[in-house]
Amino acid sequence: MANSILNNNDKFLEVRGLKKHFKTKKGLLHAVDDINFDIIKGETLGLVGESGCGKSTTGRLLIRLLEATEGQVLLKGQDVLKYNNRQMKDFRRNAQIVFQDPYSCLNPRWTVSEIISEPLKVNGLYRNDSKGMEKRITELMETVGIADRLFDAYPHELDGGRRQRVGIARALALNPEFIVMDEPVSALDVCIQAQILNLLKELQKEFDLTYLFIAHNLSVVKHVSDRIAVMYLGKIVEITDYRSIFKNPVHPYTQALLSAIPVPKIDVERKPIILEGDVPSPINPPSGCRFAQRCVYCKDICKVENPELRAVKTGHSVACHFAEQFVK
Numbered sequence: 001m002a003n004s005i006l007n008n009n010d011k012f013l014e015v016r017g018l019k020k021h022f023k024t025k026k027g028l029l030h031a032v033d034d035i036n037f038d039i040i041k042g043e044t045l046g047l048v049g050e051s052g053c054g055k056s057t058t059g060r061l062l063i064r065l066l067e068a069t070e071g072q073v074l075l076k077g078q079d080v081l082k083y084n085n086r087q088m089k090d091f092r093r094n095a096q097i098v099f100q101d102p103y104s105c106l107n108p109r110w111t112v113s114e115i116i117s118e119p120l121k122v123n124g125l126y127r128n129d130s131k132g133m134e135k136r137i138t139e140l141m142e143t144v145g146i147a148d149r150l151f152d153a154y155p156h157e158l159d160g161g162r163r164q165r166v167g168i169a170r171a172l173a174l175n176p177e178f179i180v181m182d183e184p185v186s187a188l189d190v191c192i193q194a195q196i197l198n199l200l201k202e203l204q205k206e207f208d209l210t211y212l213f214i215a216h217n218l219s220v221v222k223h224v225s226d227r228i229a230v231m232y233l234g235k236i237v238e239i240t241d242y243r244s245i246f247k248n249p250v251h252p253y254t255q256a257l258l259s260a261i262p263v264p265k266i267d268v269e270r271k272p273i274i275l276e277g278d279v280p281s282p283i284n285p286p287s288g289c290r291f292a293q294r295c296v297y298c299k300d301i302c303k304v305e306n307p308e309l310r311a312v313k314t315g316h317s318v319a320c321h322f323a324e325q326f327v328k
Helices: 055-064 085-094 112-122 130-144 159-174 190-207 218-224 241-248 251-260 298-305
Strands: 010-025 028-038 044-048 072-074 093-099 178-182 208-213 225-232 235-241 310-313 316-318
Touching: 010 055, 028 208, 044 055, 044 072, 044 218, 055 093, 055 178, 055 208, 055 298, 072 241, 085 093, 085 310, 112 159, 130 159, 130 190, 159 190, 190 208, 190 218, 208 218, 218 225, 218 241, 218 310, 225 241, 225 251, 235 241, 235 251
Parallel strands: 044 208, 044 225, 093 178, 178 208
Antiparallel strands: 010 028, 010 072, 225 235, 235 316, 310 316
């Protein structure tokens, strides 16, 4: 796994002040609100949080499936958000996404081979070379573990695991460096989840891929991530390596998330932390700390002053006014 301590030379992707606001009839919806993080070349950064916190929006912003309201996404020092059409065409080949639902993202009228070949055709590869195209499709199918007999199969003829493998093969077709994994196993059975997660790790090692792995299941993220960022209501509240976040969660929200993970031992008891109250609305969110209304450690300062994400120790950053109290 990649080193959890970032040096300037390690940074592959840098996110600075990234925001995405949507105008609604009720006001401005703060989907992603001023987040900062880095991803090292060849690592997997897990992004976790409850539904609606802005995880998927963040992933789409990084590869410009959504346009950001404000901020920077620096890929090898160049701001992706300022790319022109020509630069975006090259960037599209270098950055891909695997979606959550392996069925809805596949064209039901296309065969497996047609789905995998689409990015190759769009980018003008193997033009007038049908044998080369077929060979490349076969290679990709073999890489992700799809049998040759399914070359002309349709998505409805496949199970969830095979459909997701088709989506992964399509994402790999153009040899990208960076892939956003948007909850790629959440719609799959547990046994199939393990197969897909192991496949993703093998592909990362083989092709030197860099992942942003989005999920709400911390156990899944722990299995694949080098570092983990915890998101709450459009803000990143904690980020560190996967060992530290499970051994010493600092932010109260992270502590609550981890307490909900079942312990696979009969003789070990874990009392879950029950958060009171509801998640505030992302439309005109409260001032101060977004988590203040549900936090048992809330003080007056939390309600008026927004805590900045800051380092509490090497490689471990937390957005909490009283973070030092929880550091072990």
